[in-house]
Amino acid sequence: MRNHVNRPPTPDAVEDQSKEPSLQEIINVKLIESGEKERLMELLRERLVDCGWKDEMKALSRAYVKKKGRKNVTVDDLVHVITPKGRASVPDAVKAELLQRIRSFLASAAL
Template identity: 75%
Template sequence: MRHSVNRPPTPDVGDDEEKQPSFQEIINIKLIESGEKERLMELLRERLVECGWKDEMLTLCRAFIKKKGRNNVTLDDLIQVITPKGRASIPDSVKAELLQRIRTFLVSASL
């Protein structure tokens, strides 16, 4: 397809058709509509506090800020450093519980 300097490219014929949502998008929509997504998020928050994960992340953040200097750290820096460590340190039991709750929801929602 050639692009003109003066006008945008002509869309392909298939682009006019409305795209069907993916299975993942359908699940997300159902979770939101039913309120289950918010219940799962609250359960996750509770479990992470119970197992000490939240305190561990707070300690990591404070150590990073102390190391770099309070005025030399941006929120983006903190997120970039802490996110991989945080994701990797979520206990398997918490992940398994959430996965089981999602599976139960999917069965009950007949998806």
């Protein structure tokens, strides 16, 4: 008697083709195609350096590595520890500026 392996059903190719892209996916494609995503990323980098956020994250990273020992820390460990703190400490003014730029782009792109 044969043993059966439990596997998820194979999706039909027709189902994959008929799936409409989400609004978020459409916006992301438009941002990339226009080059606006790269401009927004550069603006974000500049603003984070200007407000001292980058130096703060660097200091947190160094403190964590010093605490755990250089040989006992992987990049994944560091990312896992620093990411929540980094996201939470982005200044509201920077977030608001980026949001306004994205809204302006969407209005001009007529989405």
